[in-house]
Each structure stands twice: as C-alpha cells, then as structure tokens.
Amino acid sequence: MCCMIDSDIPIINSKLLREKIQENSIRIVDVRREQEYQQGHITNSVNLPLAKLLADDSSESIQKIAQDLGISDETPAVIYDDTFGALSSRVVWALQYIGHKDVKLLDVTFSQWKDLGYEISTEVPEIETATHSVKINSEIMATAEYLEKVKENKNVVIIDNRERLNYLEQHIPGAINIPYRTLASDGKILRTKEGMKTLLKNRGISEDAEIITYCGSVGTLSGLAYYALKSIGVPNVKLYVHSFKEWKSLEKPIDKQENANYWDLSAE
Amino acid sequence: MAQQLRPSKPADKQSKIDWSRRQEAENFAETVKLFRQGKIDPDMFRRFRLQHGAYGTRMTDDYAMVRIKVPAGQVYPNQLEKIAQLSEMYSIGSAHFSTRENIQLHWVILEDVSEIMQSLSDVGMTSREACGNTVRNVMCSPMSGVCKDEIFDTTPYALAIARFMLRNPICQGLPRKFKFNFTCCEKHGMIRIVDVGLLPQIQEIDGEKRKGFKIFLGGGLGNRSFVGHQLEDFTPVEDLLYTSMAVIRIFDRMGDRKNLSRNRMRYLVNDLGWEKFQNLVLKERAVVKATQSVIVKLNIDDSVNEIQRPISVNDESASVPDGYARWEKTNVEKQSQSGFNSVFIGLEAGDITANQLRSVAEIIRDYSAEGFARNGFSQNIVIRYVHDDDLKSMYSRLIENGLAKTGSLTMASAVGCSGTTSCNLALTNSHRLAKEVQRKFLELNYDEDDDLKDSTIKISGCPNSCGQHQIATIGFYGGGGRHGTDMFPNYTMSLGGKFDEDAMLGHHTARVPVKRIIPVILKIIELFKENKQSDDTLAKWIDRVVSGNESSKITGVDDIKKAIAPLIVPPNVEDEPDFYMDYGSDTNYHTVTGKGECAA
Numbered sequence: 039m040c041c042m043i044d045s046d047i048p049i050i051n052s053k054l055l056r057e058k059i060q061e062n063s064i065r066i067v068d069v070r071r072e073q074e075y076q077q078g079h080i081t082n083s084v085n086l087p088l089a090k091l092l093a094d095d096s097s098e099s100i101q102k103i104a105q106d107l108g109i110s111d112e113t114p115a116v117i118y119d120d121t122f123g124a125l126s127s128r129v130v131w132a133l134q135y136i137g138h139k140d141v142k143l144l145d146v147t148f149s150q151w152k153d154l155g156y157e158i159s160t161e162v163p164e165i166e167t168a169t170h171s172v173k174i175n176s177e178i179m180a181t182a183e184y185l186e187k188v189k190e191n192k193n194v195v196i197i198d199n200r201e202r203l204n205y206l207e208q209h210i211p212g213a214i215n216i217p218y219r220t221l222a223s224d225g226k227i228l229r230t231k232e233g234m235k236t237l238l239k240n241r242g243i244s245e246d247a248e249i250i251t252y253c254g255s256v257g258t259l260s261g262l263a264y265y266a267l268k269s270i271g272v273p274n275v276k277l278y279v280h281s282f283k284e285w286k287s288l289e290k291p292i293d294k295q296e297n298a299n300y301w302d303l304s305a306e
Numbered sequence: 307m308a309q310q311l312r313p314s315k316p317a318d319k320q321s322k323i324d325w326s327r328r329q330e331a332e333n334f335a336e337t338v339k340l341f342r343q344g345k346i347d348p349d350m351f352r353r354f355r356l357q358h359g360a361y362g363t364r365m366t367d368d369y370a371m372v373r374i375k376v377p378a379g380q381v382y383p384n385q386l387e388k389i390a391q392l393s394e395m396y397s398i399g400s401a402h403f404s405t406r407e408n409i410q411l412h413w414v415i416l417e418d419v420s421e422i423m424q425s426l427s428d429v430g431m432t433s434r435e436a437c438g439n440t441v442r443n444v445m446c447s448p449m450s451g452v453c454k455d456e457i458f459d460t461t462p463y464a465l466a467i468a469r470f471m472l473r474n475p476i477c478q479g480l481p482r483k484f485k486f487n488f489t490c491c492e493k494h495g496m497i498r499i500v501d502v503g504l505l506p507q508i509q510e511i512d513g514e515k516r517k518g519f520k521i522f523l524g525g526g527l528g529n530r531s532f533v534g535h536q537l538e539d540f541t542p543v544e545d546l547l548y549t550s551m552a553v554i555r556i557f558d559r560m561g562d563r564k565n566l567s568r569n570r571m572r573y574l575v576n577d578l579g580w581e582k583f584q585n586l587v588l589k590e591r592a593v594v595k596a597t598q599s600v601i602v603k604l605n606i607d608d609s610v611n612e613i614q615r616p617i618s619v620n621d622e623s624a625s626v627p628d629g630y631a632r633w634e635k636t637n638v639e640k641q642s643q644s645g646f647n648s649v650f651i652g653l654e655a656g657d658i659t660a661n662q663l664r665s666v667a668e669i670i671r672d673y674s675a676e677g678f679a680r681n682g683f684s685q686n687i688v689i690r691y692v693h694d695d696d697l698k699s700m701y702s703r704l705i706e707n708g709l710a711k712t713g714s715l716t717m718a719s720a721v722g723c724s725g726t727t728s729c730n731l732a733l734t735n736s737h738r739l740a741k742e743v744q745r746k747f748l749e750l751n752y753d754e755d756d757d758l759k760d761s762t763i764k765i766s767g768c769p770n771s772c773g774q775h776q777i778a779t780i781g782f783y784g785g786g787g788r789h790g791t792d793m794f795p796n797y798t799m800s801l802g803g804k805f806d807e808d809a810m811l812g813h814h815t816a817r818v819p820v821k822r823i824i825p826v827i828l829k830i831i832e833l834f835k836e837n838k839q840s841d842d843t844l845a846k847w848i849d850r851v852v853s854g855n856e857s858s859k860i861t862g863v864d865d866i867k868k869a870i871a872p873l874i875v876p877p878n879v880e881d882e883p884d885f886y887m888d889y890g891s892d893t894n895y896h897t898v899t900g901k902g903e904c905a906a
C-alpha cells in the first residue's frame with residue numbers, strides 16, 4: 039500500500055495519483071456514464087455508473103458492486119467524476135457504509151484532469167473480482183425517522199446543500215443552508231482544510247456537533263458535504279441519503295422563507 | 307471551475323486600481339460574531355454593516371445583500387468571473403447589475419459576507435462604502451471616452467475622486483449618503499439628479515484650452531426629488547477636488563442629522579435657498595484651498611488605454627445570423643473612434659446568471675479592444691471597442707449565451723428596483739413587473755419602433771425611487787389599493803420625467819392596478835400614435851401633453867386620465883382573482899414591510 043493512501047490525507051492529490059496509476063494495488067473508479075467512460079477515462083480506472091449504485095442501494099448490492107470492481111476490504115479506492123465530486127462522494131459514502139475504510143475522492147474532476155494533460159485511456163483494465171465483507175457503519179447514515187427524532191437536539195446541525203433559492207422556498211425546519219458550490223475552491227473540488235474550517239467557524243458550527251447533511255433527492259450534493267466535513271476531521275457526520283424528496287413524500291413539516299419573491303431575482 | 311485550469315488568453319487586462327483592503331473581511335467576520343453574541347448594539351452593527359456594503363434583506367436578519375462597488379462602472383473579465391463564482395457559492399446563482407453601476411449579490415447569509423469580501427480582494431474589488439452614509443459608488447457614463455458628443459473623457463477624474471473619497475475619514479459619518487456622477491454629455495449621464503453631477507467642458511482662456519466641468523449640486527431622487535443647480539460657469543479641473551471637499555464639508559457640518567427622512571443634501575440646499583448654498587460652497591472652497599497645509603492632489607491616471615483588437619474572430623463565410631439587424635439597431639452605438647462600436651447587453655431588470663457572467667468575460671476578451679466592460683445606468687453592461695467586422699460573430703456568441711436580448715437602447719429595457727424580491731421597504735414586486743413589461747415590448751417588436759426609442763419606463767416598488775421612476779417618460783411606484791375589503795398592488799404612474807439638460811420630474815397622473823399596467827402603457831402608446839405629428843416621438847409628445855402644449859385631441863394629462871379610466875376600474879374578486887395578486891405570487895395581495903435602512 040502506498041503512502042498517499044494514508045488515511046490522514048483526506049483527498050487524493052492528482053499529481054500523486056498519476057504516479058500510482060500503474061500500481062495494481064489501488065482501484066480507481068470512474069462514476070460517469072458508461073458511454074462517457076468508454077470515450078476516455080483516467081488510465082487504469084474502472085467504471086461504475088452512479089445510476090447502477092442508486093438502482094439498489096442495499097448493503098448486499100453495494101457489496102456485490104465492490105467485489106465486481108475488484109475492491110476487497112483492503113483495497114485502497116479512489117473515486118472521481120465530472121460533476122464537481124458530488125457523484126463520486128455518494129459512492130465513497132456507500133463504500134464506507136458497508137465498512138470500507140480506505141476510499142477517497144480525487145481532488146479534481148475528469149475534465150480538469152484532462153486539461154492538466156494527465157494520462158487518459160480508452161482501454162478497460164482487467165478486473166479480478168475480490169471479496170468484501172459487510173460491516174454496516176450505521177454511524178454515517180440518517181433516515182427520516184432518525185432526523186425527526188434528533189432535529190431538536192442542541193448538538194445537532196442539519197445542513198441543506200441545495201442551491202439557495204430551493205432552500206428559501208422549502209427546507210427541513212431548523213436546517214441551515216450551505217450550497218454545494220460553497221464547498222469548492224478555484225480549480226479543486228473541495229476547499230482547503232483551512233477554508234472549510236473558516237466556513238464552519240463563521241457559521242458558528244462546532245466541529246463537535248452531530249452534523250446531518252441532505253440535498254434534493256439521492257444524497258449526491260449532500261454526499262459532497264458529508265465528505266468535505268469528514269475530510270477535515272469532523273467526527274460525527276451523517277448523510278440523510280434519501281434527502282428532501284423523501285422528506286416531502288412522507289409529508290413531514292417544511293419551513294419556508296415567507297413574504298418575499300426571491301425567485302424573480304433569478305435570471306435562469 | 308474547469309475553465310480556471312485551461313490556459314488563459316494572453317494579455318488579460320486587470321484593474322490597475324486595487325480598491326480592496328483585505329483586513330476588512332476578517333474584521334467583518336469578527337464583528338458579525340460579536341453581534342450574534344449580543345455583544346454589539348444592533349444599531350451600531352447596522353451602521354458598521356452598511357459601511358461595508360451589506361444591506362439587510364426583506365423580513366429576515368439572516369441574510370444580507372452585498373453591493374460590490376464598480377467605480378466609473380469599469381469592470382474586468384476576471385472580476386466578472388469571480389462574481390460568477392461568488393454568486394454560486396454564496397448567493398442565488400445570479401447577480402444583479404444596478405442603476406448605479408454596482409453589482410449586487412442578494413440573499414447572502416450574513417455570516418458568509420466576510421468570505422465574499424475576502425474573495426473580492428483577490429480581484430481588487432470592494433463593497434466598502436457602497437451603502438450607508440458615505441460617498442457611494444462614483445458613476446461615470448458608460449460612453450465616456452467613446453461618445454461622439456463628449457468634450458473629453460472624464461473617466462480618470464471619476465476614478466480619482468472615487469479613490470480619494472474611499473476610506474477617507476471625512477466621508478465616514480456624513481449626515482446621509484452622497485452621490486457623484488460624471489458624464490460624457492447631457493444625454494448619456496444623470497448629472498442633475500445627484501448630489502454632485504459633472505459635465506466636461508473646455509474653456510479657452512488667453513488662447514489656452516483648459517479642461518474643466520459644469521458642476522451641478524443638490525439634485526436627487528427620493529420621496530421628494532430635486533433637480534441639481536449649476537454652481538458656476540466653469541470649474542477648472544484643478545478645482546475639482548477643492549470643490550468636492552468644500553461641498554462635502556458643508557454638508558457634513560450643516561446637514562440635518564436628526565430628521566432622517568430629509569437629510570440628503572438636496573434638502574439642505576432647498577432649506578437654505580440655492581444662492582446662499584452656492585455662496586457657502588464658493589467661500590468654503592477658498593478656505594479649503596488656503597488652509598491645505600500639505601497639497602492634496604487627486605491621483606489622476608491620464609495614461610491612454612491600450613486599444614488592441616483581439617485576433618479577428620470574424621468568419622467571412624458565416625451567414626448573417628437571424629435577428630441580427632434588429633439587434634444591431636437596438637443595442638449598438640457607433641463610437642467616436644471610427645470602425646468601433648459600443649455594444650449594450652440587455653438584461654431583464656439587471657439580472658444575470660453565473661454562467662452568463664462567465665460568457666460575458668470571455669466575450670470581452672474575444673471582442674473588446676480595450677479589454678474590459680463598463681456597467682451602464684440602466685441595469686445593463688456595455689462592451690466597447692468592438693470592431694465593425696466582429697459585430698456579427700459577437701452577436702452569434704451572445705445568442706448562444708442568452709445575452710442577445712434586443713432593445714437595450716430603447717424603451718423596451720424597463721428598469722425595476724428590487725421590490726419585494728429582497729427589499730424590506732417594498733410594497734410591490736416592481737422587479738418582476740419590469741421584466742413583464744420588457745417581455746411584452748419585445749413580443750410586440752416595440753424595440754424597433756423609432757417613435758419609442760428615446761422614451762423610458764422605470765419602476766420602483768415604493769415611493770423611495772430606487773427604480774428612478776421620476777425621471778422616466780412613464781414611471782411607476784408601488785403601493786396598495788383597496789376595493790371593498792380586498793387589497794391589490796396599485797402603482798402611481800408619472801409621465802414626462804427627463805434627466806437631460808431639461809431635467810424634469812414626472813407628473814403624477816393616475817393610480818394603476820398592477821395587472822393593468824401593461825394595458826395602460828399600450829393605451830398611452832395608442833393615443834400617441836393617433837395624435838402624433840409626423841416626426842414626433844413618444845417622449846416629445848408626452849412632454850407637450852404634461853406641459854399643456856399639445857394641440858391634438860389630447861390636450862393635457864386630464865385627457866390621458868379620461869382615456870385610461872375604464873381600464874383601471876377594479877373588478878370583483880370572484881370575476882378576476884388574478885387582479886388581486888402581485889406578479890410572482892399566487893396568493894391575495896397584502897402589504898408587508900420590515901425595518902427600512904434607507905436612512906442608515
């Protein structure tokens with residue numbers, strides 16, 4: 039195992055990954071659509087279209103996916119996408135959910151990788167299936183029921199990662215809004231650790247809080263927030279995987295910013 | 307994000323002046339924290355926040371509006387890209403171009419404002435003194451330097467004044483906000499509706515040509531509006547700073563600090579009488595001049611801007627894109643420099659998406675030979691020094707990015723203040739109404755009608771005039787109306803406002819329910835068409851009507867009132883429920899306002 043997969047380093051530096059590409063000891067996973075993958079991907083990466091994971095996110099299914107991709111309990115995995123890290127964070131979360139320890143995001147998107155002139159290929163590497171155990175990590179999962187139960191607790195912070203206008207229009211009562219775009223910085227999918235800490239500090243969010251993130255429907259945008267928080271060492275972060283879509287369908291209470299026509303400020 | 311990694315084009319021009327001061331961001335963050343902990347008095351915090359360019363937001367203490375100053379309206383591609391990014395990170399994914407050449411981000415969480423300030427420093431921008439009782443953004447006509455009628459380019463003077471006043475101790479606690487506008491000519495600037503308006507002049511003295519200004523003092527719009535007075539025949543450029551300081555010192559000393567609703571300088575001028583005020587200014591100027599222990603000078607950068615046409619992007623074989631003629635007619639102004647044009651980018655009520663901002667930045671790099679853009683006076687952007695041969699290709703690029711809305715230079719581009727989209731004092735959704743009016747005009751091809759070209763429509767959401775309704779040919783400000791027990795948004799319409807050398811405030815003519823505004827405007831245009839003279843324009847005709855000099859069937863405002871009377875009768879709620887709802891709302895109208903900060 040290589041040094042860069044040291045679990046203290048939260049996110050994989052693209053330069054380092056380049057050097058490690060040829061090593062078969064790590065698994066690079068491209069979560070874009072199959073067609074996009076076929077047109078070119080990071081050399082030696084394998085494809086896991088996010089839709090496949092979302093189709094069935096039972097722990098058995100995640101386990102099978104990991105095994106088919108040749109990811110064993112010990113295989114360090116690096117995930118990337120072309121969507122500012124949101125899709126890949128959702129995959130990271132799923133692997134962590136079944137107990138995988140060493141899985142990280144690449145710090146740039148596929149387009150940025152390509153623009154940097156780094157190695158890409160159309161070749162599909164051979165995959166040897168592996169064995170992966172299932173040790174459910176319930177610490178990182180929030181359900182609607184759980185959220186409803188704890189949301190009044192003083193130590194709980196609920197973060198909505200959708201865009202501002204969607205949040206203003208409706209959100210889970212008590213949730214605060216950190217649009218997913220806030221998490222990025224120039225040319226990197228995430229802020230620096232220091233930048234993340236400043237954001238939390240300004241917002242008065244304690245790193246000791248229990249943080250639950252959610253977004254619109256399947257936990258991608260909030261997956262990125264989950265990952266960003268984890269990556270700076272916030273110990274207790276949970277993803278409300280089924281997010282606001284489920285919350286609404288369950289007819290749970292919703293808050294709204296009243297008496298203002300903010301949508302009319304948008305040029306969309 | 308991806309584009310930042312792509313190789314950038316060479317010679318990307320950047321602002322020569324850094325308006326920012328990095329420590330202010332951190333200080334702001336700390337102060338917000340103390341305020342939230344209850345350790346700072348809310349009033350003190352409010353003054354501090356406004357001083358740093360953050361307004362409050364409608365019905366909430368959680369959000370702010372950040373007003374980014376753009377002195378002389380001069381904005382660079384890297385700045386636009388930064389604002390695009392900030393709008394996605396901290397605002398609503400769109401930004402707003404204001405009537406005073408500022409760029410605004412709305413619905414920003416107060417705790418995030420410091421991060422915006424920090425990032426603005428990266429591109430030399432500031433929001434400092436964009437609000438509050440300070441010298442607000444110093445404006446300059448977007449045509450300065452390229453206008454056919456200008457005597458000289460006042461941009462360097464506007465920038466120098468902005469630089470001198472920013473963070474200057476003499477401007478930190480004025481009785482009220484203070485506005486400077488520079489222009490190229492009477493037509494392109496709004497010099498008579500601000501505290502200090504400056505028109506360039508050249509005077510020959512002993513065979514020597516000297517630069518100077520006509521200076522107008524004490525104008526301003528608001529609940530009560532006034533037109534500025536000319537200080538003297540000619541003020542040489544050497545006296546610009548002394549005169550400005552003299553005026554500010556008098557205002558600082560004598561301005562009304564108690565009565566918040568009438569403490570703009572125009573009230574002082576009005577109370578003293580012009581002659582007395584004028585004398586005071588001239589005397590004070592002499593004192594300022596005589597008592598400067600160190601010579602204070604404006605830092606005027608008179609160096610010529612480099613004009614270099616980017617590699618020609620013109621594709622000879624390309625066919626003329628659809629709609630080109632209409633766009634060119636209504637959005638492009640020829641410059642005094644032959645072969646070059648100023649292209650006006652029309653936005654709906656000043657709103658633009660993050661992606662469009664990025665496109666504008668790219669388009670500036672690809673087409674503007676001066677390498678930056680200017681913010682206009684009517685919630686628009688002007689890209690100048692575009693070569694004749696590049697116009698068609700530029701138009702195609704604008705279309706691709708949803709930026710080729712026609713009618714920027716015409717009556718179709720209605721101005722609307724923030725209204726209920728974000729302003730605490732708003733009574734109506736003036737912002738959306740402006741968009742609706744514009745859409746209707748473009749649908750009817752009214753932007754192509756030469757008779758309407760020199761007219762304007764401006765809309766405010768309450769009597770405070772942020773939408774500048776009083777200087778519009780047809781202006782509106784919002785209020786509430788009642789029919790029985792049911793309320794509806796009801797605007798007061800004024801006709802015949804002007805901001806040029808015959809500056810005049812519009813005449814209140816009628817109250818018009820919001821859902822009748824478009825029909826009433828169309829009716830007025832219809833009356834004009836029926837009664838106009840052969841080479842008339844709507845603005846000229848309305849001018850004659852309001853001043854009682856029209857000899858057709860319509861002899862005065864009363865005839866217009868009569869003609870529109872049937873249109874403005876409220877229907878019963880059951881017959882037309884929509885009448886009782888504002889634009890952008892699906893519930894019955896009621897007025898809600900919060901604590902205003904206009905006097906803060």
Ligand code: HEM
Nearest residue numbers: 361403404405527528723724729730731770771772903904
């Ligand atoms: C009594 C209170 C206020 C007065 C008298 C006032 C006056 C004005 C005036 C006269 C302008 C026109 C620009 C010019 O001078 O040429 C203006 C612009 C503006 N004001 Fe106010 N203002 C007030 C309160 C507010 C408040 C509470 C807000 C909302 C935060 C606001 C937002 C704006 C905006 C956004 C503009 C630029 C218009 C645009 O392009 O959107 N104003 N204000």
Ligand code: SF4
Nearest residue numbers: 723729732767768772
């Ligand atoms: S005119 Fe009234 S509604 Fe419009 S921005 Fe000004 S204070 Fe607000």
